[in-house]
Amino acid sequence: EVQLVESGGGLVQSGGSLRLSCVVSGFTFSSYSMNWVRQAPGKGLEWVSYISSSSNIIYYADSVKGRFTISRDNAKNSLYLQMNSLRAEDTAVYYCARIDLGWGQGTLVTVSS
């Protein structure tokens, strides 16, 4: 069974930092690219970042470029998102996803101004 479990969300002040983690099981994590996707309250899905299986290709949405850093540890079957200089508009549920297969349950990030 494919499982993706995010953690690390919470309440943070504007300008602060958070690190999200996602532990994956049920498929060979090291063979697949991964993504972070977010959803602001009552809004649609917004792609945040992509990382290739070997971390050699990384992309970011313009809205987070320069502030967020995606990374992975294939030995730990884990995906990460380091979020710095957080803004109120970053408030959202953040999903870890292998978008062709499965999604985590999400972790809520709330940025207070």
Added chain:
Amino acid sequence: QAVVTQEPSLTVSPGGTVTLTCGSSTGAVTSGHYPYWFQQKPGQAPRTLIYDTTNKHSWTPARFSGSLLGGKAALTLSGAQPEDESDYYCLLSYSGAVVFGGGTKLTVL
């Protein structure tokens, strides 16, 4: 960055057929955009229904199908069921980015 467009809302009768579309501001959608379709019900994480234009998962009901239609990606639901009432999102891949559509709220009524 490209903009991906979907119908904001659609209504289908139980047992009826409806087609949701996914267009790109850059031109015709092709298989090279690797279109995806996701279903999301209130309070739940999204679920991948269709990947790479037409491919289904074991959990994708047979009544859903993906295609390219008139320069857009399309999700067709044939024989709508009450449980199909949901939000549906498409996703297209571009060089260096991935973009979601704004979503379609499908009502079965």
